[in-house]
Amino acid sequence: MADHYRIVLLPGDGIGPEVCAEAVRVLKACTEAGGPAFAFTEHNAGGVAIDRDGDPMPDDTLAECAGADAVLLGAVGGPKWDELTGPMRPESGLLKLRKALGAFANLRPVSIPACLADHSPLKRDRIAGVDLLTVRELTGGIYFGQPVGREGEGDDERAWNTMLYSADEIRRVARVAFEWARKRRGVVTSVDKANVLEVSRLWRDTVRALHEAEYADVELNHLYVDNAAMQIVLRPAQFDVILTGNLFGDILSDTSATLGGSLGLLPSASLGGGTGLFEPVHGSAPDIAGEGKANPLAMILSAAMMLDDLGEANAADAVRRSADRVLEAGYRTADLRTPESKSASTSELGRMIAEEVKDRIGS
Ligand SMILES: NC(=O)C1=CN([C@@H]2O[C@H](COP(=O)(O)OP(=O)(O)OC[C@H]3O[C@@H](n4cnc5c(N)ncnc54)[C@H](O)[C@@H]3O)[C@@H](O)[C@H]2O)C=CC1
Ligand SMILES: CC(C)CC(=O)C(=O)O
Numbered sequence: 001m002a003d004h005y006r007i008v009l010l011p012g013d014g015i016g017p018e019v020c021a022e023a024v025r026v027l028k029a030c031t032e033a034g035g036p037a038f039a040f041t042e043h044n045a046g047g048v049a050i051d052r053d054g055d056p057m058p059d060d061t062l063a064e065c066a067g068a069d070a071v072l073l074g075a076v077g078g079p080k081w082d083e084l085t086g087p088m089r090p091e092s093g094l095l096k097l098r099k100a101l102g103a104f105a106n107l108r109p110v111s112i113p114a115c116l117a118d119h120s121p122l123k124r125d126r127i128a129g130v131d132l133l134t135v136r137e138l139t140g141g142i143y144f145g146q147p148v149g150r151e152g153e154g155d156d157e158r159a160w161n162t163m164l165y166s167a168d169e170i171r172r173v174a175r176v177a178f179e180w181a182r183k184r185r186g187v188v189t190s191v192d193k194a195n196v197l198e199v200s201r202l203w204r205d206t207v208r209a210l211h212e213a214e215y216a217d218v219e220l221n222h223l224y225v226d227n228a229a230m231q232i233v234l235r236p237a238q239f240d241v242i243l244t245g246n247l248f249g250d251i252l253s254d255t256s257a258t259l260g261g262s263l264g265l266l267p268s269a270s271l272g273g274g275t276g277l278f279e280p281v282h283g284s285a286p287d288i289a290g291e292g293k294a295n296p297l298a299m300i301l302s303a304a305m306m307l308d309d310l311g312e313a314n315a316a317d318a319v320r321r322s323a324d325r326v327l328e329a330g331y332r333t334a335d336l337r338t339p340e341s342k343s344a345s346t347s348e349l350g351r352m353i354a355e356e357v358k359d360r361i362g363s
């Protein structure tokens with residue numbers, strides 16, 4: 001084990017700093033209990049970096065991230081910066097970071113602890129056995145394709161983006177999905193819009209060819225994205241690994257967040273380059289920012305994915321089991337509250353999970 005891991009924190013905007021603080025609290029509890037040690041350095045990213053440095057992702061921050069063992073990011077963006085365009089947007093800063101880190105594979109797992117089954121808007125029998133992993137391509141597609149533009153005025157005004165993928169970009173993320181399927185239940189569902197889009201026809205041909213050449217032991221299915229969105233809500237337990245592009249993965253992962261009843265539950269890991277980026281699926285939630293209502297679980301579970309990536313499986317398991325324990329004890333943030341639950345603020349939930357972790361490391 002390294003002496004300590006160098007972690008760059010990018011708390012960002014809105015609820016980002018609130019949930020990031022709880023992930024750090026839980027990681028510090030791991031260290032206190034004899035687990036891995038961390039050196040944290042914090043930098044501005046997103047709207048707060050625009051305000052302070054005039055740039056949503058300054059070059060020195062990028063360099064710090066690239067030199068770290070891992071990056072933990074809260075969320076960026078908010079109404080204050082909504083009139084900005086192009087590279088000056090907070091969200092553009094995040095895209096720049098993902099690209100700079102080479103983080104082309106975004107893993108977004110969804111499973112629902114039994115004690116949360118009644119929070120799902122779906123009936124219990126629909127969510128029984130849900131355990132899916134979305135593998136979303138993260139550094140290509142329509143979020144990055146050129147040309148991008150806007151011109152003209154009035155009725156003649158028009159704007160365009162470009163959905164572009166190379167076979168190499170598709171193949172490398174498809175490989176990640178097939179490898180995960182081999183470790184899981186052996187099924188990949190590739191999601192595209194090949195009935196309409198040329199780029200999706202390349203996507204489908206490339207995934208199919210890689211499957212035939214190297215992963216014939218894995219079951220491969222294809223779905224159009226409109227049907228996939230419906231199937232995730234109708235019969236979510238059918239999915240093992242969902243492989244898809246940047247835009248479709250963004251939308252489908254928020255769709256899959258409905259299964260557990262809150263976007264505040266979903267973690268993610270963005271991998272592919274040397275340094276992993278770990279961030280919740282959710283955004284900066286300006287509607288609840290500063291009120292202690294944010295659910296810190298997505299961020300804390302993203303930190304658990306970071307521990308896995310660093311090779312600290314014991315600490316990662318301790319964090320996940322501690323989170324389960326606190327939920328099983330009935331504590332809920334506002335997004336999941338029911339008349340029967342015990343209410344907890346963002347920091348109260350984080351504190352309880354940190355206390356549990358201290359008892360669990362090594363157990
Ligand atoms: N990775 C990132 O930094 C992302 C940033 N954004 C940005 O965030 C801002 C707000 O975007 P929205 O579309 O409203 O998406 P959002 O994910 O911030 O919020 C959507 C809904 O989910 C709720 N929610 C989100 N996280 C929660 C949590 N941890 N606990 C409890 N409830 C939670 C919010 O209160 C809101 O009702 C925008 O500026 C957007 O561009 C959006 C998505 C990802
Ligand atoms: C750049 C982000 C705002 C995109 C997003 O919503 C996400 O990655 O989930």
Ligand SMILES: [Mg+2]
Pocket residue numbers: 250251254281
């Ligand atoms: Mg999103």
